[in-house]
Amino acid sequence: MSSNVKPVAIIGGGITGLTVAFYLQQRGVPVVLYEATDRVGGAIQSLARDGYLAEFGPNTILETSPKITTLVKDAGLAERRRDPDAKAGARYVVRYQRPIEMPGSPLGFFTTKLFTLAAKWAVLREPFRPARRDGVEESIADFVRRRLGREFLDHAIDALVAGIYAGDPEKLSVQQAFPKLAALEANYGSMIKGQILGGRERKRRGEIAKDRAPKFSFDDGLQVLPDTLRARLGGAVRLNTTVTKLTQTVKGWLVDSYANGQERRVEHSAVLYAGTAFKLAELGLASLQPLSLKPFGDIRYPPVASVVLGFRRKDVAHSCNGFGMLIPRVEGFKILGTIFSSSLFPNRAPAGHLTLTNYVGGERYPELAAKPVEELVEITCADLRVLLGVKGKPTFQHSVYWPKAIPQYNLGYGRFRALMTEIEGKAAGLFFAGHYRDGISVGDSIVSGVNGVERMEKYLAAVGGRAR
Numbered sequence: 001m002s003s004n005v006k007p008v009a010i011i012g013g014g015i016t017g018l019t020v021a022f023y024l025q026q027r028g029v030p031v032v033l034y035e036a037t038d039r040v041g042g043a044i045q046s047l048a049r050d051g052y053l054a055e056f057g058p059n060t061i062l063e064t065s066p067k068i069t070t071l072v073k074d075a076g077l078a079e080r081r082r083d084p085d086a087k088a089g090a091r092y093v094v095r096y097q098r099p100i101e102m103p104g105s106p107l108g109f110f111t112t113k114l115f116t117l118a119a120k121w122a123v124l125r126e127p128f129r130p131a132r133r134d135g136v137e138e139s140i141a142d143f144v145r146r147r148l149g150r151e152f153l154d155h156a157i158d159a160l161v162a163g164i165y166a167g168d169p170e171k172l173s174v175q176q177a178f179p180k181l182a183a184l185e186a187n188y189g190s191m192i193k194g195q196i197l198g199g200r201e202r203k204r205r206g207e208i209a210k211d212r213a214p215k216f217s218f219d220d221g222l223q224v225l226p227d228t229l230r231a232r233l234g235g236a237v238r239l240n241t242t243v244t245k246l247t248q249t250v251k252g253w254l255v256d257s258y259a260n261g262q263e264r265r266v267e268h269s270a271v272l273y274a275g276t277a278f279k280l281a282e283l284g285l286a287s288l289q290p291l292s293l294k295p296f297g298d299i300r301y302p303p304v305a306s307v308v309l310g311f312r313r314k315d316v317a318h319s320c321n322g323f324g325m326l327i328p329r330v331e332g333f334k335i336l337g338t339i340f341s342s343s344l345f346p347n348r349a350p351a352g353h354l355t356l357t358n359y360v361g362g363e364r365y366p367e368l369a370a371k372p373v374e375e376l377v378e379i380t381c382a383d384l385r386v387l388l389g390v391k392g393k394p395t396f397q398h399s400v401y402w403p404k405a406i407p408q409y410n411l412g413y414g415r416f417r418a419l420m421t422e423i424e425g426k427a428a429g430l431f432f433a434g435h436y437r438d439g440i441s442v443g444d445s446i447v448s449g450v451n452g453v454e455r456m457e458k459y460l461a462a463v464g465g466r467a468r
């Protein structure tokens with residue numbers, strides 16, 4: 001591509017924007033990445049202090065697509081990738097006020113104390129329940145009640161939904177938030193049958209089911225990935241720079257931004273927005289056809305506090321061997337769940353200590369997330385005393401408050417996705433990618449970014465000389 005081509009603007013320095021900028025730059029497309037804060041990574045945030053390595057956003061990346069593996073390699077990070085300890089595979093769900101290991105096999109399912117005989121029987125009957133194929137959108141709660149029964153919803157799915165979305169199962173749309181689950185019923189008439197028969201199809205697409213996908217991090221935590229991509233991007237990254245307005249011209253886009261008290265307007269060939277939905281709604285848009293970004297302000301992001309605590313190993317009765325524990329609402333605890341971070345990776349706590357990453361708030365208790373740190377630590381310790389037999393005071397504590405943590409793919413979310421597609425169709429050269437569009441996980445965001453690069457490249461090739 002010739003050097004007088006105007007650069008592409010990428011808005012947002014989270015993992016999506018960094019992935020897009022990195023690959024476009026690698027393919028010879030000039031880019032400028034605008035990031036409002038003084039750091040890259042967005043929701044990815046690692047802290048090394050006092051011998052602890054804490055994660056306040058995601059703890060691991062789920063490797064559900066080869067595109068994720070390729071990004072790690074292309075960023076030169078294959079050597080720094082760390083897989084969790086093989087012994088840390090166990091996942092716990094709280095029932096009867098204590099963590100019970102989730103069954104890992106069909107035999108384990110029959111013998112587990114996690115579910116009553118009635119719930120197990122309801123699950124066994126799932127393949128024989130009539131499939132609903134009327135296309136009507138349904139909450140994950142209604143879907144699970146209908147196919148697996150009430151107990152499975154209250155004691156398993158509710159906890160899972162809190163662990164993934166910090167969300168409310170009565171509001172989350174199964175079609176939007178768990179599309180693969182909805183597709184199993186639509187395509188195979190049953191989740192269980194689909195899980196078995198759909199394996200071959202997934203393999204053909206190069207996909208790995210979320211429950212089987214490997215998880216990984218890096219030697220110095222997840223922040224290594226955004227930091228490395230930023231270093232590779234060099235001078236293309238503008239930190240502390242908030243994009244305020246996009247203006248479409250016949251040749252491309254004018255991007256207004258604000259940095260150090262100064263406003264700037266820069267010409268770009270195209271724009272990819274990789275920020276958050278609530279910030280997208282604040283962005284001015286002057287497109288050739290009248291379009292508005294305001295509706296994206298209706299996307300709900302509940303607040304979450306990440307409370308990372310260190311303890312002496314001898315002060316915790318539970319082995320904490322495993323990934324962590326999920327807590328259903330019916331159990332009456334205030335924390336949503338806990339990741340056994342130092343069981344996953346060896347350098348998360350000093351010798352003789354362990355690190356527990358806890359989440360407070362979400363749709364379940366939004367008012368708790370904004371409590372002062374000391375109160376959050378108290379709330380968390382009170383639950384951990386009962387659940388894990390924790391004694392004494394934490395040897396490490398640090399909390400991060402996310403006032404708007406994770407977008408809820410609630411009933412009706414499809415209208416936001418349809419609007420993004422409509423705007424992309426009408427405002428040529430403006431693209432959307434990231435956690436608010438293609439799935440909320442880090443892996444989903446990377447794949448969304450890679451797919452965004454493909455769409456952008458097609459557009460640039462089509463407009464050719466015009467985008468100058």
Ligand SMILES: Cc1cc2nc3c(=O)[nH]c(=O)nc-3n(C[C@H](O)[C@H](O)[C@H](O)COP(=O)(O)OP(=O)(O)OC[C@H]3O[C@@H](n4cnc5c(N)ncnc54)[C@H](O)[C@@H]3O)c2cc1C
Pocket residue numbers: 011012013014015016017034035036037041042043044056057058059060061062241242243244274275276279280283304306402405406433434435436440441442443445
């Ligand atoms: C507490 C928590 C725990 C999580 N746990 C997991 C987990 O265990 N596993 C998992 O896979 N995922 C997890 N996630 C989700 C995952 O981390 C995110 O969905 C993913 O990192 C989103 O990446 P992104 O680049 O799309 O957006 P973000 O990381 O939100 O980045 C968007 C960036 O855009 C910038 N921006 C926005 N507007 C503008 C503007 N106008 N101008 C300039 N910059 C702008 C923002 O400052 C931000 O840096 C978690 C998230 C949170 C909050």
